[in-house]
Amino acid sequence: LQKKMEAQRNREVLDLDTRKFILTRLSESEGFERFLHTRYVAQKRFSVEGGESTISTLDCLIEKGAEYGVEEFVFGMAHRGRLNVLTNIFGKKPELIFREFEGMYKTDTTKGEGDVKYHMGYSTDFTTRHGKKVHLSLASNPSHLEVVNPVIEGTARAKQDSRGGSTDAKSKVLPVLIHGDAAFAGQGVIYETLNLSQLAGYGTGGTFHLVINNQVGFTTSPKDSRSTTYCTDIAMMLGSPIFHVNGDDPEALWYCTKLCIEYRQKFGKDVFVDLVCYRKHGHNEGDEPSFTQPLLYRTIKGHPSTRELYAKFLDSNGAFAWSESEKIVAGITENLTQAQAKTKAESPKPTVSAFASAWKGLRSAPEADNFAPVDTRVPAESLRAYAEIINRIPPDFKLHPKLGRFFEARDKAVKAGIGVDWGNGEALAFASLLAEGFQVRLSGQDAERGTFTHRHSVLYDHESGASFTPLNHMGGTQGRYNVFNSHLSEAGVLGFEFGYAIAQPRALVIWEAQFGDFANGAQIVIDQFLSSSESKWQRSCGLAMFLPHGYEGQGPEHSSCRLERFLQLCGKHNMIVCNLTTPA
Secondary structure, eight states, X not given: OHHHHHTTTTOOOOOHHHHHHHHHHXXXXXXXXXXXXXXXXXXXXXXXXXXXHHHHHHHHHHHHHHHTTOOEEEEEEOSTTHHHHHHHTSOOOHHHHHHHHTTOOOOOOTTOOOOOGGGOOEEEEEEOTTSOEEEEEEOOOXXXXXXXXXXXXXXXXXXXXXXXXSHHHXXXXXXXXEEEHHHHHHOHHHHHHHTTTTSTTTOXXXXXXXXXXXXXXXXXXXXXXXXXXXXXXXXXXXTOOXXXXXXXXXXXXXXXXXXXXXXXXXXXXXXXXXXXXXXXXXXXXXXXXXXXXXXXXXXXXXXXXXXXXXXXXXXXXXXXOHHHHHHHHHHHHHHHHHHHHHHHHHOOXXXXXXXXXXGTTXXXXXXXXXXXXXXXXXXXXXXXXXXXXXXXXXXXXXOOHHHXXXXXXXXXXXXXXXXXXXXXXHHHHHHXXXXXXXXXXXXXXXXXXXXXXXXXXXXXXXXXXXXXOGGGOXXXXXXXXXXXXXXXXXXXXXXXXXXXXXXXXXXXXXXXXXXXXXXXXXXXXXXXXXXXXXXXXXOOOOOEEEOOOOOSSSHHHHTOOOHHHHHHHOOTTOOOOOOOOSOO
């Protein structure tokens, strides 16, 4: 950073084409919001007005990221500016967004209840100004602002793993998280997600974080929403660069974003831009912000927009005439007017492709299929062969003395056909899937050994500390068995595994609670994603949750995973709740 920043006094003079590009993008961002504000009065849209530089900042990220080898960007963001990002970054046709404002919703609810327009996801192929092709995806997001963060990390990790999981693979897939200032400072899942970033089972090679810091959360001022100087101070735990940038200076944002993508690609760590701006209207355009921030909004009312300021700057130094910038604005308004007319005339319908890409060839099960018998039996001779392999320890591996008897007993139980316990049955089930080439990913607190000392799927040499995972030594074209001890988190890790599962539908992905009642800490993920994503966003997910409990005198919590809560969430075959009573 010293080398990059000190050498040019933290400033970079942009070429004329880039300056014109930034001005055009600011005009498109502002024009879109003002069009909605005048044509769809008092409708909620959570505008990005006051933070229009968000768009040109993301332009820089994608353009420079592509130059540094990024091929896929995975976005997560809450409501603020989402419609603008969908239109001006993802290229979603304005007429499809206008359709939602016109109330042209589908009446067929057989595929679910749907969701509001500023929660919906999107994906597209994108070509930069310089001809680089990349893929962009934006995850659907519920109202719980930052809970999408670990979901994005899990999705990005799955995409990286499908490319081989190397450092090079991680450099090709970039997670991008767009936050609000109050939410970044206030939501606990932020810490849980940041703490995943350097862990072996969860790292994604660095995330680009953009905080749209409009200095107010709903109606709460910063003095009431955080105990730190900056909203991003929690990110200092990672030792990552955090750039605090004036939202009215799009060239400074361009420069800092360029630094960020270079840093991320070189060091594989998270980077942060705190875009200090303002919010022009109330939280949802129907609010009156001067009720609670009268002085702030008196100032905002007389403040020129970022586009106006930048257009005047370019005009004053002779780079681009004011009259030309006004022509750009007029052209944008005309294009949006035509798109609105097309919406009213044709009522265009969006294309839903829930079973595309990694999901190709899969489908949503008809109701009659949900409980149709499926033969999952494995021949006894295969199980005996698996048992012999996964209970065999290399002769030079110094196993803990107590574990030698443990694995001998497992092998004997399978060969005799009696006394197969829970851990043994699970190991055989995993082995049968791995033998067929499927990947198994298991994560949770102390998942390697198992909370109840029942699993022991990763062994440690009693003298050297070297590790050995028997299930990864079955031979042939077996699938990969990945088991990770997670950090002490529920919401963050379950969100991560949900994101992984939706991007890797042909893998068995499991989150295990240390005890079943620990699912309490992940309840938002269970409510907002697992149980409802298919109904809201047509996104299926094959994630399995293991919620172990027992009657061993450890109190009422550890004796229940509260099955009744999960049963209450069941509807239209969205989940299967199983109470397993034998190791079979």
